[in-house]
Amino acid sequence: MKRRDILKEIALGGLAxxxxxxxxxxxxxxxxxxxxxxxxxxxxxxxxxxxxTRAAVEALGGMKAFVGRGDKVILKPNIGWDRxxxxxxxxxxxxxxxxxxxxxxxxxxxxxxxxxxxxQAKRCYVRSGIAEAAKQAGAKVLFTDDYRLKKTALGGAWxxxxxxxxxxxxxxxxxNVPIAKVHSLSRLSMGMKNWLGAIGGARNQLHQKLDEAxxxxxxxxxxxxxxxxxxxxxxxxxxxGGRLSxxxxxxxxxxxxxxxxxxxxxxxxxxIQPRELLYLRIAQERGLGTHELEKLTVxxxxx
Numbered sequence: 001m002k003r004r005d006i007l008k009e010i011a012l013g014g015l016a017x018x019x020x021x022x023x024x025x026x027x028x029x030x031x032x033x034x035x036x037x038x039x040x041x042x043x044x045x046x047x048x049x050x051x052x053t054r055a056a057v058e059a060l061g062g063m064k065a066f067v068g069r070g071d072k073v074i075l076k077p078n079i080g081w082d083r084x085x086x087x088x089x090x091x092x093x094x095x096x097x098x099x100x101x102x103x104x105x106x107x108x109x110x111x112x113x114x115x116x117x118x119x120q121a122k123r124c125y126v127r128s129g130i131a132e133a134a135k136q137a138g139a140k141v142l143f144t145d146d147y148r149l150k151k152t153a154l155g156g157a158w159x160x161x162x163x164x165x166x167x168x169x170x171x172x173x174x175x176n177v178p179i180a181k182v183h184s185l186s187r188l189s190m191g192m193k194n195w196l197g198a199i200g201g202a203r204n205q206l207h208q209k210l211d212e213a214x215x216x217x218x219x220x221x222x223x224x225x226x227x228x229x230x231x232x233x234x235x236x237x238x239x240x241g242g243r244l245s246x247x248x249x250x251x252x253x254x255x256x257x258x259x260x261x262x263x264x265x266x267x268x269x270x271x272i273q274p275r276e277l278l279y280l281r282i283a284q285e286r287g288l289g290t291h292e293l294e295k296l297t298v299x300x301x302x303x
Contacts, residue, residue, distance in 0.1 A: 040256060041293075042059035042256065043252055043301075044059065044300075045302045048094075049095050052251070053255075056227065056253045059299050066225045067224075071107070075103075076176050076177060077130055078197065079117055079130050080117050080197060082120065083128065088247040089179070091178065091229045093128060093130045093132070096130050096177055110140060115198075125143070149163040149164065150166050158213065162201060164198065164199050165199065168221065174221060176225070176259065178194035179228075185207055187272065190267075191263050192218040192259060198217070210279075211282060215279055223259060227254070227262075228265070230250045230253065230254060230269050231251055234246055235248045250269050258289035258290065260280060260288050263277075264280055264292075267291075
């Protein structure tokens with residue numbers, strides 16, 4: 001049963017009496033179990049962002065291990081800033097386009113690319129290069145719409161409810177496509193921080209307990225796959241940078257089912273031990289995944 005079908009069943013069931021229609025309308029059911037193929041993580045290095053993205057997904061069993069025929073898929077990159085790809089504030093457009101193409105090749109009915117930006121949305125979509133690249137790959141590129149916000153029960157340890165864009169609730173699969181960069185509050189911004197772009201409301205209020213909010217959001221959205229763009233990372237003046245000297249070429253993409261493990265691998269590019277990041281420790285304690293990379297099978301290759 002697909003996620004949107006399960007939502008309909010829940011809405012008709014007895015849970016509506018307990019939670020109320022205004023909250024239940026957006027609840028995300030658990031993902032169906034996936035057949036694990038390949039390593040826990042794939043970290044691929046090379047000159048071409050497109051080639052290393054494709055190779056990382058292939059190492060995990062290919063996109064068909066994550067996307068089924070007829071699925072509606074949302075790609076959630078970071079498009080938050082009015083910056084060109086060289087500034088490493090937004091996800092590399094070639095990474096996004098490659099994932100869109102792979103999802104369509106796997107049989108997806110629709111692939112949507114969207115993000116709730118910080119700077120003016122149209123400027124961010126254009127200057128990041130993501131809008132054009134995603135469209136060329138066959139994806140639909142949508143702006144967030146406040147009329148599509150739904151007050152949603154998140155069931156978090158700290159974040160109990162929030163306004164979530166319905167697009168992320170009414171889809172079959174979500175692929176999280178963050179970029180790796182420094183952040184003044186959470187130290188690093190990668191996959192789990194990226195979920196703030198799927199919600200509306202006064203997001204600055206979440207900064208009072210940002211680590212806890214990030215974990216609650218990650219537990220709610222349940223990505224089927226996380227692909228971390230670390231081709232060019234932002235090592236200073238995050239989260240938006242602005243100078244080429246703020247960036248560093250790593251030429252790597254990391255992919256995995258475990259969102260905690262993907263962020264943990266990303267931390268190593270900044271010479272930070274994963275256990276140093278509060279949100280990763282909380283996420284592991286909550287059972288979202290593991291930051292202990294030594295316990296995982298990591299396939300590293302160069303293409």
